[in-house]
Amino acid sequence: MTSTQRWTVGGWVLLQLLVVVSFSQAEELVCQQRGDPENPQLSKDGDIIMGGIFSFHSSWKVRQDTYMNKPLLDLGEFQCAQAMIFATEEINNSTDLLPGISLGYKVYDSCGSIARSVKVALALANGNEVVSAPTEAPCTRPAQVQAIICSNVLKCEYVTVLHIFLGGNFFFLQISHFATCACLSDKTKYPSFLRTVPSDYYQSRALAQLVKHFGWTWVGAIRSNNDYGNNGMATFTETAQQLGICLEYSVSFFRTDSSDKIKKIIDIIKASTSKVIVAFLSGMDMNLLIQVLSQHNMTGYQWVGSEGWILESQTADTDTHHILDGAIGLSIPKAHVSGMKEFILDVKQLNLSSNKIFTEVWETFFNCKFKQSNSLSENQRECTGHEDVSEVQNSYTDMSFMPIFNNIYKGVYAVAHALHNILECNETCNYKVQLDLHMVSSTLNKLYFVVKMSNNIEMYIFKCMNKIFDNIS
Template sequence: MFTFLLIVSLTTVRAELVCRLWRRSELPMFSKDGDITIGGIFAFHDNPIDVNHPFKSLPEETKCKILNFRELQNAQTMIFAIEEINNRTDILPGVTLGFKIYDSCRDVRLAIKSAMALVSGPDGRLINDDSCIKPLTVPAIIGQSSSSPLIGIATSLGPFNLPVISHGASCACLSNKKLFPTFFRTIPSDYYQSRVLVQLVKHFGWTWVGAIRSDNDYGNYGMSTFEEIAQQEGVCIEYSEAIYKSYPRERYLKVVDIIKKSTSKVIIAFVSFNDLEILLREMFLQNVTGFQWIGTDSWISAKNPSILEYYKIMSGAIGTTVSNAFIPGLKNFLLNVRPSDTPANTGMTEYWEFLFSCSTTKQNQTTRLPPCTGSENLSGLDNQYTDLSNIGKANNVYKATYAVAYSLHNLLACNTKDLNKTCSKNFKIEPLQLLQYLKTVNFTTGNGENFYFDENGDPAARVKTYDLINWQLSKDGMVEFVTFGAYYAFLSEGQQFVINYDSIVWTGADNKVPKSVCSDSCHPGTRKAAQKGRPICCYDCIPCAEGEISNTTDSPNCLMCYEEYKSNKQKDQCILKDIEFLSFEEKMGILMVTLSVLGASLTMSVALIFYMNRDTPIVKANNSELSFLLLFSLTLCFLCSLTFIDWTKIKWIVWKKNIIIYKLKRKGTFYIIIFL
């Protein structure tokens, strides 16, 4: 009986284990059918609206706010690239690419939800009722510019071996192939951006800086790399503070207070503009100005509507951004996009209604906007969508789309050499197969750039370049992002920066390079002495001791001169010691010579008398030999004092017969005549 009940129970449980979706997936923002469909995830909105979670029923649908026009441009660039590929005969001949593009709202949960929608499809139909296994609807996913949502996507899709190619997720952590084996990107890792920022800071002589970062993967990993490299290069960080859009106002006020009390005049900001804008608002209210801001590509070129308001604080800001490019035909494509009321392709509708303050649907009681006339035109607008002055990330989307297309081209063994251009019609592509071809893809874009991935899924080293951007105010009072130079990673050290210094506008009224050091440089003749309890950039300058020198700026120690040398007055050079003799011109010298000659003369006179009377008994009784020796020694003793006289000032003139004439070098002319 028990066995029978167990079998019935297992049968019932098995019948209930039918794989069903709990709810229908949301429709994509943009979609188009094709033989092969490529997935896309972009942050069309910047912030999700918080919803209630009653824990007794399914939560409400998450909604988003704040339209992101730059991401719309990126998504349309992906569509443009796919349309361009479909119209070409040298890539995937006879194969049509489609797309499904979802909104992540720059949120981790929605990004993962969009990824699952791309994997599962929009409906709940399965192969059979016994298994959740079904083929993936897309072979690859392009997009998602933020690192944290991208980490969620790459982690979730890793078990499916589904390639994910990002155009903007630059966190250095994503280069770890053990954690993210299916991740690729067309933007350089923040490891390189951090190195560029350190070298930029060092290039302008700033060794004492403050640091602000977003409290997420992008900010924390990027600032960690910056601090590590800065320490190696001798750049000190006075403070390092984290901010995030959901933090309370008290946290931002604390950061503003730290900035006001700081002595550094340069601020490194590894943040997203959403986080930075809240901080700028507080600084604007407190009129905190006079700081040189250094930014990353996440905000330095962001044309935000409120950017003019904060220019007073951010004037002269400089930073790095992804190198600009030109994509033929893209501008016309972007300006000719129109909204659609077709389900799963309504992504342009909300933007259109916002831009032209009209409704694309029929007038009803829920809206007060007038209906759109159909004559609206995007060409007359000036915003991030229509601005093509800096489309570095759009170019990255363009390259990512072509990377997938060329990988599919190689995977399907397409033949484009013969007149009969064909590809394999087996469109049941396994993501793992495409993954292997992506690792080896190598192609040249329409603007002549050769592109391929390295072993970490990052762009190759020789395409890791950055433009240097400067915030300036135009004649009509608008903020401009002026490119004043570039950084080329493939060039030798010391030549990687190409900068036009005359085109830079600095913060401050004098428009000079701001000075930001903890201690002024120690000049030659002094050495650095670290201040106890402070970073190595803070030090005192101590003069070198006697006999020591330092001949370089900021010398850590003084060098001892050789024994025959001494330090000069400035203590920056060793000079030969002066050999001093008693001068014949001095009174002491004259007295010594006189006494020495007199003593020697007397001694020699006594010796002469002894010699003349050498046969007398008294001389013999005093041991004449010993007496002569003593008198000779005494003569030498008197004469040895003459060796302390500087005889170099006496010039020999002539030696005639028994007369020697010397001329003394002094103010007057003084002759010494010796008769022999």
């Protein structure tokens, strides 16, 4: 099936998620979303709403149980959502930025699924309400949110599908803290995409230079079979060849592939003579691969990794057989945002906000169960609700993802500064200005602003990363 054919089929499936147009007995045109309404995991009302899409449930783990249980909670993704909320609350408490305007948020769980990412994005763009539709513009309404903070889950070709099938009218501003695929730099295809992280145009070349630096000229390559892996590895391969580096093999897989396909990749590695493996993989794909490599006791390889997995503490926890000992790679520069760590670790504030996800977070965080959960096993202790965060050491208390949190922080501030300019805010803001997503996007593309960093209140000028990294040839 060609790419165009695949998009066409996928496009029709996705469009079924959009709206249903129906007539009542009074012949009134009504628009509503098909299926069950999507409700946010975390939310707060405000004058202006920010959207968030994170994969709260995406962790890979072998489980010997039925499909009656919920997937495991990904505490790292939940940290990212907390970073977004921290920035929002900090802006609301500021007297200088958006005075008199309160920012709210709606944060959804994509479950690591492309289809679900699109569905919750549509919920953010359209809302769940049933509305009467004027005949001259059926099923259209003002955007529910001004921008969506998302990672790399909302795959770019699906956004293009919606853009094409809706006649170019489907537009919502995406700001990503972790989507590094160089393909997203094409503004003719992705005019509403911005990011606060460099594209893989640079990382792929830097990885080739790193391999060359150590004199490794005979290597193997493994990549995620998606835009991130395929584009990143293509650029790495091109640069490596220019530097005199040869690839013995280059294979791809996705975490949902059959065990037979992944076994073939293991066989290729075993049969190879190269001992250096360059892995352009997402964290979830790498976690799966590590489990399979551990089963075959495949140690003694030098791994070179992309930022997608090299910093993940979960990958290290999964590597019980020391498969990745000595692995090297590239990561996002270190950063520190004053007060963010304390905010993220203050899990109790979720309960005060009456967020439905509190119970699940608390039980995962402290490895206990509340009595009302009705799922307390003999080996599990009961949650009291008074557990002490300072006594726990797990992936949630690990702040190694602070550089990513900083990218989220900057993304929220970028939107706030754009809105501040559009609403002509000084001592007050002009409520009469009609916000428009194209206007917000245009303002972001030429935005400069100052953010506070570290305990020393260091100040630096931040320019939207879309302009710095994506427009350099």
